[in-house]
Amino acid sequence: xxxxxxxxxxxxxxxxxxxxxxxxxxxxxxxxxxxxxxxxxxxxxxxxxxxxxxxxxxxxxxxxxxxxxxxxxxxxxxxxxxxxxxxxxxxxxxxxxxxxxxxxxxxxxxxxxxxxxxxxxxxxxxxxxxxxxxxxxxxxxxxxxxxxxxxxxxxxxxxxxxxxxxxxxxxxxxxxxxxxxxxxxxxxxxxxxxxxxxxxxxxxxxxxxxxxxxxxxxxxxxxxxxxxxxxxxxxxxxxxxxxxxxxxxxxxxxxxxxxxxxxxxxxxxxxxxxxxxxxxxxxxxxxxxxxxxxxxxxxxxxxxxxxxxxxxxxxxxxxxxxxxxxxxxxxxxxxxxxxxxxxxxxxxxxxxxxxxxxxxxxxxxxxxxxxxxxxxxxxxxxxxxxxxxxxxxxxxxxxxxxxxxxxxxxxxxxxxxxxxxxxx
Numbered sequence: 001x002x003x004x005x006x007x008x009x010x011x012x013x014x015x016x017x018x019x020x021x022x023x024x025x026x027x028x029x030x031x032x033x034x035x036x037x038x039x040x041x042x043x044x045x046x047x048x049x050x051x052x053x054x055x056x057x058x059x060x061x062x063x064x065x066x067x068x069x070x071x072x073x074x075x076x077x078x079x080x081x082x083x084x085x086x087x088x089x090x091x092x093x094x095x096x097x098x099x100x101x102x103x104x105x106x107x108x109x110x111x112x113x114x115x116x117x118x119x120x121x122x123x124x125x126x127x128x129x130x131x132x133x134x135x136x137x138x139x140x141x142x143x144x145x146x147x148x149x150x151x152x153x154x155x156x157x158x159x160x161x162x163x164x165x166x167x168x169x170x171x172x173x174x175x176x177x178x179x180x181x182x183x184x185x186x187x188x189x190x191x192x193x194x195x196x197x198x199x200x201x202x203x204x205x206x207x208x209x210x211x212x213x214x215x216x217x218x219x220x221x222x223x224x225x226x227x228x229x230x231x232x233x234x235x236x237x238x239x240x241x242x243x244x245x246x247x248x249x250x251x252x253x254x255x256x257x258x259x260x261x262x263x264x265x266x267x268x269x270x271x272x273x274x275x276x277x278x279x280x281x282x283x284x285x286x287x288x289x290x291x292x293x294x295x296x297x298x299x300x301x302x303x304x305x306x307x308x309x310x311x312x313x314x315x316x317x318x319x320x321x322x323x324x325x326x327x328x329x330x331x332x333x334x335x336x337x338x339x340x341x342x343x344x345x346x347x348x349x350x351x352x353x354x355x356x357x358x359x360x361x362x363x364x365x366x367x368x369x370x371x372x373x374x375x376x377x378x379x380x381x382x383x384x385x386x387x388x389x390x391x392x393x394x395x396x397x398x399x400x401x402x403x404x405x406x407x408x409x410x411x412x413x414x415x416x417x418x419x420x421x422x423x424x
Contacts, residue, residue, distance in 0.1 A: 088117060
């Protein structure tokens, strides 16, 4: 049986196990493992709240930028970084809670992270914050943190306590987390399949020598747009030509890193130990990553978030990053219908060109290349000391005005196509 027949058989078998739960996939790469000494933290967010935005907040002690639900009234953040160089993210855990705290008093992770970004500058501050929170804390989650002092750690946290994992002590040079905690009940682990895929990808990067040179765009492209499934032993991104030639382009939407529930992919590039925290950058693709474009946002005292990225509320009027990504996702990736239609993802346009458009992955990469060409020279002038922080932010505001236009132009064929979708 050749590889194509194996792919078809395995995708068929996947259809009989349509298990779905809230899920995120993430990693921390400490500064000692990167070429420039700056840590990286990545979160592929899965949630029922698909309208997401990037917002700037002025907290009690520190200003910060972070990912929020667009309809949120404030006080919650799902990954963010502050002007002290502290950054935090979370993944849900399903194996820590062992108490009778009712659901009405749970799910406070977003509020906890918002408060931490307001007042924490270091991992030690975060630990003091956790130690002094009233009990029950209302969380069951893994919190990943980095700071400007070289700290990098995960905190497996339940209603009364936490277990710390020092990422700097991990010999791999990265630490992947999905929806289980190593200190929790192994019988209740979730997200093991995505963990295996992400761990394998980062391990291969380390073996090839590319891990230390990763750019935030590399992480979004290699992980949040990966249709690799380590349990089944398939990689539909790598084998796209073969897969599309032998199938109608559909796959069961289960246990890939990107899923129907994916609302954003965010990478925070931190700073070296002792470096000016204003050199941190939050890179974000709002929406389903295979039709969303990744944009850099500086971490600053005053707001410098591009308007189209911070739109409130997000909509599908094609004038915001979230709105355009939602339109593309609904028209070309997840097609509506009865029965089990929601369990399938259409990869025809994501992975393959048509007579009227390039693949959406090609469109994303082209737009990101242009955005990077606008931003990186400016950023390098800033970190090298050639321009001041004020000049960096002023020029960022100027170049960032073009980011959404670049996104739209890259997807013009998809926006204006009115003919049949040519699904194989």
